[in-house]
Amino acid sequence: MPKSKLLYHITHINNLESIFRQDSLLPHAHIKKCIINYKDVANQDIQSRRERTIIPVGAGGYLHDYVPFYFAPRSPMLYVLKMQPIPQDDIVYFMTNIESIQQHSLSYVFTDAHAIRRLTNFYTNLENISQIDWDVMQASVWTDTDDDPNRKARRQAEFLVHKEVPLSACLGFAVYSDQTKQRVKEMLKIAGLTVPVAVRRHFYF
Secondary structure: OOOOOEEEEEEEHHHHHHHHHHOEEOOHHHHHHOOOOOOOOOOHHHHHHHHHOEOOOOOOOEHHHEEEEEOOOOOHHHHHHHHOOOOHHHEEEEEEEHHHHHHOOOOEEEEOOOOOOOOOOEEOOHHHHHHOOHHHHHOOOOOOOOOOOOHHHHHOOEEEEEOOEEHHHOOEEEEOOHHHHHHHHHHHHHHOOOOOEEEOHHHOO
């Protein structure tokens, strides 16, 4: 996988003002500790498990000490949000890549499946990026099958960045519609920031 391949973090549009004020994406543990106003759209049972999941390599700590990214859009998590239902228009992608993460000298680890699974492997060496199931990442359908009951888990492999991801590492935002694009661009303008925003309907369900 080239270092230029995009990594995807999804957040609720209401969190953008806070992200712009902090000038970075922050991990859940920091948001909670500093009582930062934040709309959490994640499943709370899973969040509780992530809070207790130890990172066995790299900088260590817990999952909540890291900012999570996926290797592909249209994640199982996004599908769950659609079913809740949370409007797809309210979800924004923060995009970066490994090259940008390295240029900012950020510490990271990555996994070959959903990070809270007991059998998931954690890595720090990019030589192990081949352990990611790129066929599943590129598939339009990632549901489990009788022959392969772990497709969904592998689609949720994560690239985890320790402590923070500064806005300067952001390559752009992706949104569902032109309306949301204009809304995000106005928020960036108010914050005095210049970051590309693009409509990527195929990133959504």
